[in-house]
Amino acid sequence: MGRAGKIARRSFLIGSAALVGGVAFGWYQYRKELPNPLQGQGLGALTPYVLIDASGVTVIAPRAEMGQGTHTTLAALVAEELDLDWSAVRVLHGPPAQAYYNGSLLREGVPFAPLDQGWLAETARDAMDVPARFLGLQVTGGSTSIPDGFEKMRLAGAVARLALIRAAARRSGLVEADLRTEGGRVLLPDGASLSYAELAVEAAAVELPDPPELRPSNAWKLLGKSLPRTDMAAKSDGSARYACDVRLPGMVFATVRRNPAPGAALLRFDAKEALAFPGGRDVLPLENGFAAVAESSWAAMQALDLVQVEWAAPDVAVDEALIAADLRAALDGAPEATAREQGEISAPEFEAEYSVPHQAHATMEPMGAAAWLQDGRLQLWAGTQFPTMALAEAAKAAGVAPDAVEFHTEFMGGGFGRRAEMDFIRQAASLAKALSPVPVLLSWSREEDMAQDMYRPAAMARVRASVADGAVSQFHLATAAGSIIESLAGRFGFPALGPDSSILQGAGEQPYDFPNYLVTGHRAETRVPLGFWRSVGNSQNAFFHDCALDELAHLAGVDPLLFRMRQMTHLPSIQVLEAAAEISNWGATAPGRAKGVGFCYSFGVPVAEVVEVEDTPQGIRLTGAWIAADPGIALDPSIIEAQLSGGMVFGLSAAMQGAITFAQGRVEQSNFWDYEPMRMRQCPPITVKILQSGGEIRGIGEPGTPPAAPALANAIFALTGKRIRHLPLNREVRFA
Amino acid sequence: MITLAVNGQTLSTELPPETPLLWVLRDGLGLTGTKYGCGVAACGACTVLVEGEAVRSCQLPVGEVNGAVTTIEGLAGAEGLHPLQKAWVAEQVAQCGYCQSGQIMQAAGLLMANPQPSDAEILEAMDGNLCRCGAYPRILAAIKAASAAMAG
Numbered sequence: 001m002g003r004a005g006k007i008a009r010r011s012f013l014i015g016s017a018a019l020v021g022g023v024a025f026g027w028y029q030y031r032k033e034l035p036n037p038l039q040g041q042g043l044g045a046l047t048p049y050v051l052i053d054a055s056g057v058t059v060i061a062p063r064a065e066m067g068q069g070t071h072t073t074l075a076a077l078v079a080e081e082l083d084l085d086w087s088a089v090r091v092l093h094g095p096p097a098q099a100y101y102n103g104s105l106l107r108e109g110v111p112f113a114p115l116d117q118g119w120l121a122e123t124a125r126d127a128m129d130v131p132a133r134f135l136g137l138q139v140t141g142g143s144t145s146i147p148d149g150f151e152k153m154r155l156a157g158a159v160a161r162l163a164l165i166r167a168a169a170r171r172s173g174l175v176e177a178d179l180r181t182e183g184g185r186v187l188l189p190d191g192a193s194l195s196y197a198e199l200a201v202e203a204a205a206v207e208l209p210d211p212p213e214l215r216p217s218n219a220w221k222l223l224g225k226s227l228p229r230t231d232m233a234a235k236s237d238g239s240a241r242y243a244c245d246v247r248l249p250g251m252v253f254a255t256v257r258r259n260p261a262p263g264a265a266l267l268r269f270d271a272k273e274a275l276a277f278p279g280g281r282d283v284l285p286l287e288n289g290f291a292a293v294a295e296s297s298w299a300a301m302q303a304l305d306l307v308q309v310e311w312a313a314p315d316v317a318v319d320e321a322l323i324a325a326d327l328r329a330a331l332d333g334a335p336e337a338t339a340r341e342q343g344e345i346s347a348p349e350f351e352a353e354y355s356v357p358h359q360a361h362a363t364m365e366p367m368g369a370a371a372w373l374q375d376g377r378l379q380l381w382a383g384t385q386f387p388t389m390a391l392a393e394a395a396k397a398a399g400v401a402p403d404a405v406e407f408h409t410e411f412m413g414g415g416f417g418r419r420a421e422m423d424f425i426r427q428a429a430s431l432a433k434a435l436s437p438v439p440v441l442l443s444w445s446r447e448e449d450m451a452q453d454m455y456r457p458a459a460m461a462r463v464r465a466s467v468a469d470g471a472v473s474q475f476h477l478a479t480a481a482g483s484i485i486e487s488l489a490g491r492f493g494f495p496a497l498g499p500d501s502s503i504l505q506g507a508g509e510q511p512y513d514f515p516n517y518l519v520t521g522h523r524a525e526t527r528v529p530l531g532f533w534r535s536v537g538n539s540q541n542a543f544f545h546d547c548a549l550d551e552l553a554h555l556a557g558v559d560p561l562l563f564r565m566r567q568m569t570h571l572p573s574i575q576v577l578e579a580a581a582e583i584s585n586w587g588a589t590a591p592g593r594a595k596g597v598g599f600c601y602s603f604g605v606p607v608a609e610v611v612e613v614e615d616t617p618q619g620i621r622l623t624g625a626w627i628a629a630d631p632g633i634a635l636d637p638s639i640i641e642a643q644l645s646g647g648m649v650f651g652l653s654a655a656m657q658g659a660i661t662f663a664q665g666r667v668e669q670s671n672f673w674d675y676e677p678m679r680m681r682q683c684p685p686i687t688v689k690i691l692q693s694g695g696e697i698r699g700i701g702e703p704g705t706p707p708a709a710p711a712l713a714n715a716i717f718a719l720t721g722k723r724i725r726h727l728p729l730n731r732e733v734r735f736a
Numbered sequence: 737m738i739t740l741a742v743n744g745q746t747l748s749t750e751l752p753p754e755t756p757l758l759w760v761l762r763d764g765l766g767l768t769g770t771k772y773g774c775g776v777a778a779c780g781a782c783t784v785l786v787e788g789e790a791v792r793s794c795q796l797p798v799g800e801v802n803g804a805v806t807t808i809e810g811l812a813g814a815e816g817l818h819p820l821q822k823a824w825v826a827e828q829v830a831q832c833g834y835c836q837s838g839q840i841m842q843a844a845g846l847l848m849a850n851p852q853p854s855d856a857e858i859l860e861a862m863d864g865n866l867c868r869c870g871a872y873p874r875i876l877a878a879i880k881a882a883s884a885a886m887a888g
Contacts (some may be wrong), residue, residue, distance in 0.1 A: 235833030240833050247768065297763055298763070299752075364781060364835045364867070646871060650870055680862045686873050
């Protein structure tokens with residue numbers, strides 16, 4: 001328990017002054033205690049997750065809620081050990097703080113396959129805690145919130161509970177062993193009880209006990225069950241607040257436009273007509289663009305369209321031909337990294353080329369933030385996956401010190417990786433500076449959001465392989481993409497050292513043991529802004545790797561699901577395929593329909609998906625979908641089911657009809673009519689089976705996405721005999 | 737100045753009459769439960785009821801609103817949450833939640849016109865409402881549950 005134990009000792013915060021003066025003490029306390037990792041032992045600072053005041057217990061969730069349900073499960077981890085009544089639990093997103101660093105995020109960045117749990121791999125992963133802490137990486141992403149919080153949050157609850165018992169023992173004169181806790185109260189043997197709130201002041205003064213043993217899973221009352229989400233009521237009555245909903249006295253409304261060729265400059269603009277638009281107020285220059293400010297967001301959008309503008313031409317007029325040529329050149333060249341190398345590859349009988357286009361995040365809430373600079377202090381409200389960095393960037397843009405920034409992390413109307421970016425944060429802070437002391441709400445239009453994304457890279461792969469005796473005898477996957485890390489490093493001002501592991505993500509760590517097996521990653525020229533998109537490199541590499549296996553199964557004359565299973569070395573992976581076969585009734589398909597299977601091991605989670613399709617006069621219809629996944633331990637089945645099925649829909653949307661294309665350096669798509677996510681009538685019924693092999697706990701926000709594209713493409717092959725190796729599929733077939 | 741009946745109240749705005757209802761609600765009246773998603777009636781996030789009919793408020797100039805407006809904030813009645821809202825909570829529909837006001841208002845319009853819709857009718861009515869989190873299966877389940885509950 002070593003490291004996590006030290007965290008927990010400092011992770012219990014009781015806002016004692018809160019009882020007399022609101023929650024100020026608690027907030028002040030963890031601002032003051034921002035850790036200096038060079039001093040003291042362990043973290044050397046308080047990392048608070050539990051706040052108790054007169055109104056009850058609040059769990060501080062250090063990760064952002066973008067729909068994945070993490071606030072609910074992080075709170076349940078605390079509530080389980082603290083014996084809280086679930087209906088009384090409140091959750092707040094904590095302020096940006098290094099103390100909330102995400103140690104799990106970098107664990108997967110070490111150069112070992114997730115399946116490798118050997119000493120060296122585990123030691124290297126544990127060591128990543130240190131840079132995560134140094135960098136203050138308070139990040140929500142990489143499906144890491146639950147693995148990172150699984151022990152921390154339970155320990156925070158357990159230590160808090162012991163401190164409350166200790167305080168109750170002092171107050172009552174009883175021994176601690178005679179006291180129990182239940183429903184947010186300490187129960188005395190005579191039937192009397194003390195609420196946590198009334199014990200809070202005394203509990204804050206007791207010396208924190210050593211971290212106790214955590215409760216075994218068979219004693220869990222909340223974990224392992226589907227709990228009502230803490231955000232569900234507010235998301236059903238319109239009261240859930242997103243950044244775009246923040247309203248302040250005298251607020252003005254802004255919208256922005258940058259050069260539609262990403263990265264190219266603004267030459268000049270004329271705002272005369274825009275300023276004359278009713279309600280128009282200002283047109284302000286911003287990096288590579290400008291903002292219109294008005295009395296309503298709509299007036300700002302109208303005024304923006306009236307600005308006469310001259311944009312600089314991009315250095316390179318990126319188009320689809322250039323992107324494809326870059327990817328082919330990368331595949332023709334030497335690999336940047338090799339993820340797998342055993343045996344040798346010679347004279348393959350099967351050769352195929354696959355490709356996928358750029359993808360947009362297209363969160364339902366376009367980018368935006370509220371900001372207010374007043375008396376040298378900046379307040380900023382935003383949905384962000386990276387609050388520590390957002391605070392620093394906001395301070396820089398507003399020209400104030402970081403400790404003059406109060407940052408509010410709001411619910412996100414979708415994240416998917418887009419809200420790890422800083423562009424809209426910087427814009428809002430710059431606008432607040434220009435407009436100070438007037439508060440401003442920045443809302444991007446959908447068109448701006450589509451044109452100024454950091455896209456999932458286009459990618460291309462070549463597979464060379466052979467089969468013998470019903471199995472793969474050799475398999476070489478060469479996969480190429482532009483570098484997300486190189487693109488990100490340029491934007492964030494980090495150095496980008498070494499190979500970009502996202503290019504190979506999902507390609508090298510699949511649980512197969514082919515006798516001759518080579519997986520190489522090739523970095524293509526990075527010409528457009530690239531970013532993390534739900535499941536990152538897995539999203540393209542699962543399509544390449546798994547579709548090729550499906551083709552090889554056909555070549556070998558073996559059932560594609562059995563073909564995969566027989567060559568796997570990892571029991572939980574075999575078991576998810578078995579489960580997917582069972583729930584989908586794999587062997588029996590109605591006439592006129594066909595099924596396809598897709599598999600990917602990503603973020604430590606094996607996921608198998610089956611899609612059933614039917615040929616109809618209107619086109620191909622998806623008639624059923626089945627998912628089997630094994631996150632090790634399942635904390636909240638309802639949330640896991642929602643994430644897996646939502647992740648699959650995200651993957652199916654992109655596979656069917658998602659493509660961002662470039663012409664003359666600009667994105668050609670502009671709104672949902674030409675970048676159209678899956679609609680309700682296209683969505684098949686989805687059945688989810690959760691397996692629990694009991695291994696290390698894993699996050700589930702992303703692993704549902706990667707197998708979707710191969711499952712659908714393989715189903716279309718089974719139905720039509722047509723192998724579609726290039727996404728999106730609707731360039732080749734029509735969907736109903 | 738334009739006067740509007742919203743959620744049983746009479747409210748007024750100084751915003752010009754060509755301003756879409758969406759922005760009058762959000763920026764003028766502070767009713768932020770109704771969301772902007774696309775501005776071109778392609779996503780349904782801005783759906784409200786006008787005289788009981790689901791409309792895209794991003795396409796309706798406030799000066800042309802003829803009738804009582806109901807937004808997500810006004811859907812609950814004296815007896816508490818609307819059956820759809822109860823079903824949304826019971827089925828645990830929302831993920832990010834951003835599109836859900838529009839989904840619920842679209843469904844409310846459907847159930848007013850057709851209290852017992854078939855699955856196909858539900859899919860048809862809801863097809864204009866995008867959900868990027870992919871909560872569609874639970875949206876379908878919740879509408880069916882609400883329809884059954886309303887039938888008593």
